Amino acid sequence: MLKSYLNILLHAHLPFIRHPEYSEFLEERWLFEAISETYLPLLRSLNRLHEDKIPINITLSFSPSLMAMLQDELLQERYIQHLVKMMELGEKELERTRREGHEFVPLVQIYLDLFSQNYQDFLELYNRNILAGFGRLAQLGEIELITTVGTYPFLPFYEHYPESIQAQFDVTQQAFARSFGGVAQGVWLPEAGYFPGLEKYLRDCGVRYFYTSAHAVLFSPDVPRSGLYAPVTLPNGLHAFPRDLSTVSLVWSSKSGYPSDPVYREFYRDIGHDLDLAYVSPYIHLEKTRINTGYKYYAISGDTAHKQPYDPALAKQKIKEHAQNFVFHHLMHFKKVQPLMSVPPISSSPYNAELLGHRWFEGVDWLEAILRELAKQGDQLSTILPLNYLAQYPQHQKVSPIFSSWGNKGYAETWLEGSNDWIYRHLHMAIDRMVELVDRFPDVTGLKRRALNQAAREVLLTQSIDWPVIMRNGTASSYAASRIKEHLANFYHIYDAMGEGKMGTDWLTKVERKNNIFPDINYMSFHNKRRRSN
Amino acid sequence: MTREKLSQLTLEDLLRLVEMYGVDIDEDVESQPDRTLIELAVFEAMREEHDSRDEEDAFPVSYHQQRFESLEQIFGQSTDVQTDSFEFPQSYNVSRIDLMLRDPAWAFCYWDISTHDKSEYINNQDFRELLLRLEWIATTSRTGQNIMEVPISMDDSSWYLNLQNRECHYRVHLLARLADSEKILASSRRINVPMGAISQKLEVLDSFETDALIFLSGIESLGERGVHTEIPQRILSIRESQVGFDA
Numbered sequence A: 001m002l003k004s005y006l007n008i009l010l011h012a013h014l015p016f017i018r019h020p021e022y023s024e025f026l027e028e029r030w031l032f033e034a035i036s037e038t039y040l041p042l043l044r045s046l047n048r049l050h051e052d053k054i055p056i057n058i059t060l061s062f063s064p065s066l067m068a069m070l071q072d073e074l075l076q077e078r079y080i081q082h083l084v085k086m087m088e089l090g091e092k093e094l095e096r097t098r099r100e101g102h103e104f105v106p107l108v109q110i111y112l113d114l115f116s117q118n119y120q121d122f123l124e125l126y127n128r129n130i131l132a133g134f135g136r137l138a139q140l141g142e143i144e145l146i147t148t149v150g151t152y153p154f155l156p157f158y159e160h161y162p163e164s165i166q167a168q169f170d171v172t173q174q175a176f177a178r179s180f181g182g183v184a185q186g187v188w189l190p191e192a193g194y195f196p197g198l199e200k201y202l203r204d205c206g207v208r209y210f211y212t213s214a215h216a217v218l219f220s221p222d223v224p225r226s227g228l229y230a231p232v233t234l235p236n237g238l239h240a241f242p243r244d245l246s247t248v249s250l251v252w253s254s255k256s257g258y259p260s261d262p263v264y265r266e267f268y269r270d271i272g273h274d275l276d277l278a279y280v281s282p283y284i285h286l287e288k289t290r291i292n293t294g295y296k297y298y299a300i301s302g303d304t305a306h307k308q309p310y311d312p313a314l315a316k317q318k319i320k321e322h323a324q325n326f327v328f329h330h331l332m333h334f335k336k337v338q339p340l341m342s343v344p345p346i347s348s349s350p351y352n353a354e355l356l357g358h359r360w361f362e363g364v365d366w367l368e369a370i371l372r373e374l375a376k377q378g379d380q381l382s383t384i385l386p387l388n389y390l391a392q393y394p395q396h397q398k399v400s401p402i403f404s405s406w407g408n409k410g411y412a413e414t415w416l417e418g419s420n421d422w423i424y425r426h427l428h429m430a431i432d433r434m435v436e437l438v439d440r441f442p443d444v445t446g447l448k449r450r451a452l453n454q455a456a457r458e459v460l461l462t463q464s465i466d467w468p469v470i471m472r473n474g475t476a477s478s479y480a481a482s483r484i485k486e487h488l489a490n491f492y493h494i495y496d497a498m499g500e501g502k503m504g505t506d507w508l509t510k511v512e513r514k515n516n517i518f519p520d521i522n523y524m525s526f527h528n529k530r531r532r533s534n
Numbered sequence B: 001m002t003r004e005k006l007s008q009l010t011l012e013d014l015l016r017l018v019e020m021y022g023v024d025i026d027e028d029v030e031s032q033p034d035r036t037l038i039e040l041a042v043f044e045a046m047r048e049e050h051d052s053r054d055e056e057d058a059f060p061v062s063y064h065q066q067r068f069e070s071l072e073q074i075f076g077q078s079t080d081v082q083t084d085s086f087e088f089p090q091s092y093n094v095s096r097i098d099l100m101l102r103d104p105a106w107a108f109c110y111w112d113i114s115t116h117d118k119s120e121y122i123n124n125q126d127f128r129e130l131l132l133r134l135e136w137i138a139t140t141s142r143t144g145q146n147i148m149e150v151p152i153s154m155d156d157s158s159w160y161l162n163l164q165n166r167e168c169h170y171r172v173h174l175l176a177r178l179a180d181s182e183k184i185l186a187s188s189r190r191i192n193v194p195m196g197a198i199s200q201k202l203e204v205l206d207s208f209e210t211d212a213l214i215f216l217s218g219i220e221s222l223g224e225r226g227v228h229t230e231i232p233q234r235i236l237s238i239r240e241s242q243v244g245f246d247a
Helices: A026-051 A064-070 A073-099 A105-125 A131-139 A162-180 A198-204 A214-218 A248-252 A277-283 A312-340 A363-376 A386-392 A423-440 A446-462 A466-473 A477-500 A505-514 B003-008 B011-020 B032-056 B059-067 B071-075 B115-122 B208-216 B219-225 B233-240
Strands: A004-012 A058-062 A143-147 A209-212 A239-242 A346-352 A381-383 B096-103 B106-112 B127-138 B145-152 B158-162 B168-178 B182-187 B191-193
Touching: A004 A026, A004 A312, A004 A386, A026 A064, A026 A073, A026 A105, A026 A131, A026 A363, A058 A064, A058 A131, A064 A073, A064 A162, A073 A105, A073 A277, A105 A312, A131 A143, A131 A162, A143 A162, A162 A198, A162 A423, A162 A446, A209 A214, A209 A386, A214 A239, A214 B219, A239 A346, A239 A386, A248 A312, A312 A346, A312 A363, A312 A381, A312 B208, A363 A381, A423 A446, A423 A466, A423 A477, A423 B096, A423 B106, A446 A477, A446 A505, A466 A477, A477 A505, B003 B032, B011 B032, B096 B168, B096 B182, B096 B191, B106 B168, B115 B127, B115 B168, B115 B182, B127 B158, B145 B158, B208 B219, B208 B233
Parallel strands: A004 A058, A004 A346, A004 A381, A058 A143, A209 A239
Antiparallel strands: B096 B106, B106 B158, B127 B145, B127 B168, B168 B182, B168 B191
16 A cells, blocks of 8 residues: 655745834734744744654745844844733733632643743754744755745746846745755745746746646646646756645634634733733733733633633643644545556645644644654654655646636736726836836946835835735735835836936935845846747 | 724724725714714725635735735835835826737727827817727737727726737727828837637547546636636546546
8 A cells, every 4th residue: 555645834924014114013013922932832833843752744835025024133033022021911810810710721832932032042952043943844854945936926927027026036045055054945825826938937047846826736637647646847957746636624614623622712802901901000001091902811712702721631622633633634634646656646735834833723733743643643644845755756737827826716816807907007017117226227237236126126116916905805915005006116216316416325225224135136136038928 | 903902993984994985874873873883984985895806806916915915015104115205207208009908809999199199199170089900910820810909098098908819919009080191100019819728639649648637626706717718528528437537
């Protein structure tokens, strides 16, 4: 009987949000919450597995914008300040809940311990650079590190703008080399967005494989003989791992998926909203706007407003059950798949990393429980790193994937609809104007070069797919629109100044310090190396 | 958001939600009993939208959105980003048109017309109408080239175009029709529209293993969510076959 494999990918991404012009900025908390609840707990979990000699073999993708934020000194310092405040709140909560004889005392202690451990790990173990922790695990061969593309653009929307795609891939490999050294050999395409022809860029920047949606392969003109259970080889030699759909709802469904189990922690109940405003004001936004603090005492409890207190012991038991169920589900599924295959089947499952820990508090422990459960299975089923699979089984069917994504209905409707379609005329025009600048000012030096490099950064920052997603959501749409405006404003300031020969050093320095992503960028990436096709 | 949360909101914030979710209210909102009714109506509207979005959305997309969806984004005093009073231009004074594929059934196009072209053609006494000409060429070259025209008004600047054919290239032209001629103001680059369904080559493959693996890959759920996808009967029949697969 052939062995079967799981190819688990966690892709970590947040949009580039950094506002040195304000002492405190609400959206920077997205990063702090992800570090506290996902990235650091994940590192602790992976290190535990390594120490216990449990095979890990999972792949992690860090987006270039996230890598930039994790390495940024200002955000690192702000994260420490955030942790100090959260520990202070924990001490205060311990005192309050003890005084009131509250049942939540042990829970408060758990959160306080979590923040304290994060503080210690962040400062002492990783010296503020948690990417180093993941780099070490990769060097040990426990995980494979890959990346995604630049500012996380939905690439099919830029098919007609090859200069921009090229620039996005150039900064991608620069960011990866700066964070981990070497070249990323695997890529998670933003939202699995693919169009035929993209593989040329991928191959040219040293990538050997990428992930696609199920649609990309199942609806290819070439029938995929192994369905979604083997990688395919594109005509240019690149490999693509299609996403397996068989376990999608187990993890992702908000109604029936594991994270929605009633015993797990409720994300939406937080003392930042529940307690007296005067009491929590030092720990919320600008001391007046209620936000999540991370101290959450209730369980999901089902579809009711009367939430039950969160019981970590019950949750721990459920994690084990869900991990066993996940493994069992795959074993049963592979039992049907495996006899039909000529090579060992591989199920590729990409997940947003921040789903684990941040949204699904118990998610990191669930992943650890799966890996421990798999270790008991012997040779039947195990995780594998994509490059190891390709090394062992290099020959695969030639298939040309189609335009697709892992979004709604498999294509692009999420990022192209009434709420956000208006942005693309502006984003595309900025690319054309950037290409024009490159043609007018090739290979310049000094202040002009700095200005053009900044112009390139600003153009790329407009393209983050997070902005149209937020617009569709409607909740923070003004922030998303103002971010696009900000980057276009900066870009056109440079465009005009270059034309007039009046580039102001002070202004440029200020903008460079603020939007300091991609320090190694070279604006000549926008040089028109690939002719636009008709 | 829970009912309890709603009850803790200020009246002003509650009314913002009424507006945001399009809830009809005609009671006097100042009195407490009426406020409870409003909370209930808002709660129902939010739940309906959430359920509906959840059904429509692919799970990862739904999660991506939820990440940005929390009370602080609704009621948080979002700090404005400094934009040097930049406004998105109404026009870039360039005649251009771009065509973007949304899915195998729909494409989005946007366009702009330069001042020169407006004065030369649109403001000309011979000007009759402005239109989009959608042109498609089958990649299999069986059906040749076809066109479809859509009249547009001067106030339009974008349009969603229904794509009637698959496995073909599309491009769109922006045209000014004059009394006895027409002028192409701009042409888009081509987009390639995939079939959006399982390949017809499956019919000649005649492999039980492939049929079964495609079935086990969850093609059925893909079909339901896909765009006019038809799943071959031979794959669907695997469910009832002796093998008894259950994806």
